Amino acid sequence: MSHLLLPDASIPALVLRAVVVYAFLLLALRVAGRRELAQMTSFDLVLLLVISNAVQNSINAGDNSLTGGLVSAATLVALNWLMGYATWRWRGVERVVQGKPIRVVSEGKVHVSALRQELLTLAELRSALRKQGIMRISDCRVVTLEPDGTLTAVRRDVEQRSLAELAHPQARFEG
Structure with missing residues (x-):
């Protein structure tokens, strides 16, 4: 029963492994190109499923404990949230991670x-x-x-207007 709860690998090692795999996959998907993101086919879905299976042991170091899985999953969720926040907060991070139009x-x-x-x-x-x-x-x-x-x-036939032309006039409320 203790093997179910106690991880074989240390918690810092599990966190580090999840960070490294996450960074690698982020880079690999970025290099794969933006075209792939919008036009996901069944082959792309199969590829993602196979990749997830391939990197599973890289993340958890072969640790099948409940705690090891939860630590790895929590690390990935936290990394994903941090990347979302960083791309929202800093335009430079957004350009590096997502690219430019x-x-x-x-x-x-x-x-x-x-x-x-x-x-x-x-x-x-x-x-x-x-x-x-x-x-x-x-x-x-x-x-x-x-x-x-x-x-x-x-x-070509669509008129583009400036922000000044499109801005809503501020209504004054007196009360």
Whole structure:
């Protein structure tokens, strides 16, 4: 019964292992590219499940105790919360972790090098634009590949206004 509760590895070792594996996976997914994030297929889901199984022993050092599992899980949840907070709080962290948006179309012209860099085909670009109700690339003022892997488009016929024009006038309440 004591093996169920008492971890084989020390708690600091379990925490360190979880931190290292989390950082490695974060880096690996960042290198994999933003395109993969928005277009997850069944193959991607299988890959994530296999990766989670592959790194399990790296995190828990073969420790199958309840405490070891809870320490590892709590460390991963805490790391995930800290990364969320850090990306919200500091723009530099957000850019490093998530990346910057990439412009793939300007004034109806495709940035071929950007498509190539992100492994995005012309057919995929056209498909994403059709989903936004845009039938031709030439109808776009700007198309941006966002850090989360989605494509956002601004049509040429859409007026863009300044913040001053869009700001709601402050209402005065007298009472």
